[in-house]
Amino acid sequence: MTEVTETLELKLVEPNAHKHRKLSETKMAHQQALEAAFGAECTTQSAANDVVVNYNLSGYAKNALKKYVPQLCGGSYDSKELHDDHPVRFTNEGVRLDHKPQNAIGWYVKIPHHDDYHLWLPAQPNPEQRAWLEALHAGDAKMGECRLFDRGGEWYLHVVATRDVEERSTSSSASETPIGVDIGEASLVTVCHRDECGSPTTPNLWNDEGKQVRQLRETYFTATRRLQKRGSERIAESYGDSLWRQIDDILHTVTSEVVAYAAQFENPVLVLEDLTHIRENIDYGSFMNRRLHGWGFAKMYAQLRYKAAEMGIRVETVNPAYTSKSCHCCGERGTRPAQATFRCTNPECWVREYQADVNAALNIADRYLNGESHLREHTGDDDSVGDGGPFDRPARLPSRC
Ligand SMILES: [Zn+2]
Structure with missing residues (x-):
């Protein structure tokens, strides 16, 4: 240390x-x-x-x-x-x-x-x-x-x-394990990476925690609005504080678990989407929700960064465009028939339907594998516009297998 x-x-x-x-x-x-x-x-x-x-x-x-x-x-x-x-x-x-x-x-x-x-x-x-x-x-x-x-x-x-x-180990002989980290709504965090043969392995989803955070946030909005209407500003504030503390506790638990998950692999690198490029790609009801969702991102990113540093684990960011809309196998733009489902529309591809968050986490890890972590220029601001772009390549698979 x-x-x-x-x-x-x-x-x-x-x-x-x-x-x-x-x-x-x-x-x-x-x-x-x-x-x-x-x-x-x-x-x-x-x-x-x-x-x-x-x-x-x-x-x-x-x-x-x-x-x-x-x-x-x-x-x-x-x-x-x-x-x-x-x-x-x-x-x-x-x-x-x-x-x-x-x-x-x-x-x-x-x-x-x-x-x-x-x-x-x-x-x-x-x-x-x-x-x-x-x-x-x-x-x-x-x-x-x-x-x-x-x-x-x-x-x-x-x-x-x-x-x-933790000081980073200087022995770089071991190959890296880039772990894609997708932060979302349904699953608060999803992680996945590829094994030495390039196959997706050990995905992990924090679904229950996503649900808990959503519920606490809804409680916050309905309860504080009601209290404010009754003129109980002070009660609304202290109640709000306690709800946000509960959310923060969940975020801390999850970010600690993500870092512990990464630590079990050889030479891990946590790969996140570049926050400065993030555009909302989920439809939120209100501006407030949108802002608070942004808050959740920023808070989890900051927590992941300092906890990863504590354990000597590197954090890299990649361009987030289309990570949730591309197929991790063939690179084709697919569809999302349901929040949790990605469907590949390429008839040549073996992927028909895939867990959407795991698909996104793999795309994030692959961006890093493909050497795009330092690619700062940005071609598509919006994840919903299908205008092609440089991110259609599937992962460069290791040659050992
Ligand atoms: Zn595909």
Whole structure:
């Protein structure tokens, strides 16, 4: 295991006037305490404590200052630089991260103000750091020091995070096992790969979990709508939170199982559809459902990424166009007579009907096998348009069989 560290950036979303003032107060008190402690040449934590204790700051900011000031005073720090903007530092216990995927801005951070007062603010993370946020939220990454600062009138929080990852084995003599991962509705996740002869093997579907998530989501919509109609906004919110926690638990269970499934094979590679290219290909009733479905994708992707890294398993993405509409055997565009059924219309092909999610998972794995993992250009935005394209080739089968 190796410990990796990253600084996560969260932009605090439009604090209202009250919160903006509180953040500014914290920043000012921090700057004053820092300058005073530096001016008093505090070279020890207890000397710094005697100075910073007098300022209206949270214990988390004071504790961070106690550690920081002796480092400054011990070094060759130019006091003039003190007037530059210094971020407000907090020890990790003071900051909390929460996720409410049902809200337009799903992430929230708790920022200490002074001893018995803190602020919760919605925060926009860097999308590239989603896996880190999921790991932090699940307690699979550790939070370190946090730093609050403003830049051009906007507030940001930097969170130092660490987690363990398995170093990838460098012996590449073993051939890879690309495992196609299809994330869907009926089956929440479907995985499948090809054996050394190229035959589809050991498919696994998480059908029950797909059903549970659908039911919880429906309960959420009907119950919160009813509660909101009756004016019980607060009950609706807390009830919604508990339902989403149950969904998150299911997603965590499933993503852990997917990674454990992959780990049993030789040199596994998890192959996912490139999220930035995903267009909905299932008909959803409402915009809301669509957005929440997107949320499920993003959340599961982030969880799969960090859990795979923990076990040293690679994750690759491929172009998603037509993965659910092409035959994994002959490459022909087929039909979907039912949600769970793929039908190949090529009379020469032995495939008549096939489990649709397994067919899609195989196509995803085959894209990687065919070396398309780095193909970024995109020829068809929509999975429903049959205009041909470069993805009609069946898998390049290994020559051993
Ligand atoms: Zn076929």
